[in-house]
Amino acid sequence: MAEVCSIFKVKGRIGNTIFSERNGKTYARSMPAAVKNPNTEKQQAVRNRFRVAVRFYQRLKETPLEKVWQRSGRNVKLTGFALFMRVNLRMFDHRGKIVDYEGLRLSTGNRDGEYDLSASVDERDRVTLRWAESVDSAYLDQDDRLMVVLLHDDRAFSPEVVEEVQTTRGDRTATFALHRKKGVPVHVYCFFVSPSFSAFSDSQHLLV
Structure with a gap:
């Protein structure tokens, strides 16, 4: 100058x-x-990853999970879509894949989650979930309902809410059947929902 x-x-x-x-x-x-070229390979990858995350969120809108994100977003003055993208964008890649199932959140919030969550699968492909009772919430939130969502490895963009699970936090166990192709891994996401459907825990991930 x-x-x-x-x-x-x-x-x-x-x-x-x-x-x-x-x-x-x-x-x-x-x-x-x-x-400078506004369409570099890196910039294209960023835009493609964004589109992949949007496509996944669109599939959530076909399930009760859309309402989960809308309510959670309202609690932090965001739309459900904006909150989902802020939490999960990095869990997708530009090639249309989920790259971090462990980090992916299908719900988020400040409700207590499951402690020492574990899963076992029997010979009939029935899953049993177990969790421990929190000392802090031993007398609180026992009526919170457990919500379970499945992502099959061969159709990860088709989230499946397990309707047969009608379990509360105080039950400390839940059982449901898997309907999958033989040998296909299934990602299980579990979180608690308050009775008023206004507060949620962060989802936790298990692979079965």
């Missing part, structure tokens, strides 16, 4: 030169010769 000596006050752009005034002095600088 160069200082300009002139009896005339000059501001703005003339040709490829931009004039500006600061502390009573006039300065001139040249415009950049070329604009």
Whole structure:
């Protein structure tokens, strides 16, 4: 940037030169010769990852999970979509895949979650979930309902809410049947929902 000596006050752009005034002095600088490419490979990857996350959220809208995110977003003054993207965008890649099932959240909130959550599968492909009682919530939130969501490895963008689970926090166990192709891993997400359906725990992930 160069200082300009002139009896005339000059501001703005003339040709490829931009004039500006600061502390009573006039300065001139040249415009950049070329604009950086706004469509680099990295920028394309970022945009594609965003589209992948949007596509997953659209599938959530076909389940009760949309209402979960809407209510959770309202609690932090965001839309459900904005909160989902803030929490989960990095869990997807630009090639259309979920890259971090453990980090993926299908719910988020400040409700107590499951302690020492574990899963076992019997010979009939029935899953039994167990969790411990929290000392802090031993007399609180016992009526919170457990919500279970499945993502099959061969159709991960088709979330399945397990309707047969009608279990509360105080039960400390839940059982449900899997309906999967032989040998296909299933990602199980569990979280608690308050009786008023206004508060939620962060979902926890298990692989069975």
